[in-house]
Amino acid sequence: MSPIPPFDLTQQYTTISEEVSAAVLDVLSSGQYIKGSVVESFERQFANYIGTSEGIACNSGTDALYLALRALQIGAGDEVITSPFTFIATAEVISAVGATPVFVDVEPETFNLDLKLIEAAITERTRAIIPVHLFGQPVNMTRLMAIAQTHRLVVIEDCAQAIGAKWGNARVGSIGHIGCFSFYPTKNLGACGDGGAVTTNDSAIAAAIRMLGDHGRKSGYFHEKVGVNSRLDAVQAAILQIKLRYLDSWNDQRQTVAKRYHQLLHSISDLVVPQIPEGGHGVWNQYTIRLSRALETHQHNGHGNFRDAVRQQLQQQGVSSMVYYPLPLHLQPVYADLGYQVGQLPVSEQLAKEVLSLPMFPELSALQQEQVVYTLKDSLLQVAELSV
Numbered sequence: 334m335s336p337i338p339p340f341d342l343t344q345q346y347t348t349i350s351e352e353v354s355a356a357v358l359d360v361l362s363s364g365q366y367i368k369g370s371v372v373e374s375f376e377r378q379f380a381n382y383i384g385t386s387e388g389i390a391c392n393s394g395t396d397a398l399y400l401a402l403r404a405l406q407i408g409a410g411d412e413v414i415t416s417p418f419t420f421i422a423t424a425e426v427i428s429a430v431g432a433t434p435v436f437v438d439v440e441p442e443t444f445n446l447d448l449k450l451i452e453a454a455i456t457e458r459t460r461a462i463i464p465v466h467l468f469g470q471p472v473n474m475t476r477l478m479a480i481a482q483t484h485r486l487v488v489i490e491d492c493a494q495a496i497g498a499k500w501g502n503a504r505v506g507s508i509g510h511i512g513c514f515s516f517y518p519t520k521n522l523g524a525c526g527d528g529g530a531v532t533t534n535d536s537a538i539a540a541a542i543r544m545l546g547d548h549g550r551k552s553g554y555f556h557e558k559v560g561v562n563s564r565l566d567a568v569q570a571a572i573l574q575i576k577l578r579y580l581d582s583w584n585d586q587r588q589t590v591a592k593r594y595h596q597l598l599h600s601i602s603d604l605v606v607p608q609i610p611e612g613g614h615g616v617w618n619q620y621t622i623r624l625s626r627a628l629e630t631h632q633h634n635g636h637g638n639f640r641d642a643v644r645q646q647l648q649q650q651g652v653s654s655m656v657y658y659p660l661p662l663h664l665q666p667v668y669a670d671l672g673y674q675v676g677q678l679p680v681s682e683q684l685a686k687e688v689l690s691l692p693m694f695p696e697l698s699a700l701q702q703e704q705v706v707y708t709l710k711d712s713l714l715q716v717a718e719l720s721v
């Protein structure tokens with residue numbers, strides 16, 4: 334059987350290659366390569382899809398988050414609450430503007446911020462909360478917005494992995510004050526390079542983000558703020574515009590893949606399948622299981638990490654999986670100065686040892702999934718045998 338990759342961008346490309354080629358060639362002959370009408374029409378379509386009045390394209394998801402914080406004038410002396418179980422960019426931007434990330438532990442079922450723990454982390458310096466809709470699963474935005482309102486905090490949604498996901502009837506990125514998106518190629522809406530966008534219903538915030546992302550200018554060579562160069566290329570906008578039309582059907586395919594995994598995996602006792610929060614609609618950027626119970630037995634026998642051993646077995650049999658994320662942010666060397674201790678955010682630390690993201694992309698076939706599950710069962714057996 335042929336090897337199964339964790340994701341595969343080539344299959345999707347072949348289904349739209351003619352459309353994409355024509356659109357890219359149009360941009361090339363137009364001579365308008367940065368910003369311009371194609372970028373503007375993509376921004377309108379994107380805001381329309383998310384359900385906000387404003388959409389601002391920029392160079393990456395990281396920049397989207399950075400520009401959001403800058404537009405809100407969050408900086409030195411401010412604290413921003415976020416998850417330690419996410420990609421570094423979420424916290425990195427808080428540090429980049431001079432503020433301090435405050436990490437609050439996550440829920441084991443959804444991998445998202447544990448909202449019960451938020452209020453205890455709020456101080457007089459807290460300005461904002463950045464919830465991360467991790468792996469495509471929405472945070473309970475009803476509860477989060479209620480907490481934010483009580484404490485007069487701003488909510489910046491990190492939607493990098495959750496384009497199209499809904500909480501209730503609203504898409505993520507339209508519920509908080511600002512939504513931040515990434516078009517990194519492996520995200521559900523991926524460009525052929527870097528890209529990102531910010532959504533909001535606040536026109537003043539939108540204007541500030543446009544200005545900061547274009548060297549702090551409103552026009553010409555007159556600069557009002559220290560900004561950055563963060564603009565979307567027209568070629569990327571042209572490609573994204575085409576892909577946006579397919580996004581819902583690709584997300585539906587991911588849903589089908591996730592349901593099949595559920596059916597095939599839920600009865601295996603050594604693993605825990607991911608849960609969709611009630612009231613939410615996830616878009617499955619990742620399908621992440623936990624290898625939990627077996628871990629103890631395995632460690633007990635002195636063989637290191639059970640998940641890593643299983644992952645290695647899978648790899649040897651041609652199934653590639655990923656570990657998002659092996660070390661929570663509060664324990665990363667870069668954040669040693671913040672003084673977090675091992676054991677302080679126990680759920681994140683436990684998840685970092687247990688999570689395994691299985692191959693997940695819209696085109697993954699039922700046959701391939703059966704191969705993944707068969708190989709996973711076999712790997713679990715092999716590792717269990719090694720450990721006795």
Ligand SMILES: *Cc1c(COP(=O)(O)O)cnc(C)c1O
Pocket residue numbers: 393394395396419420422423465491493494514515516517527528529
């Ligand atoms: C990918 C990602 C980002 C950063 O997006 P880039 O476009 O790669 O800069 C931020 N947050 C999360 C949760 C992500 O997965």
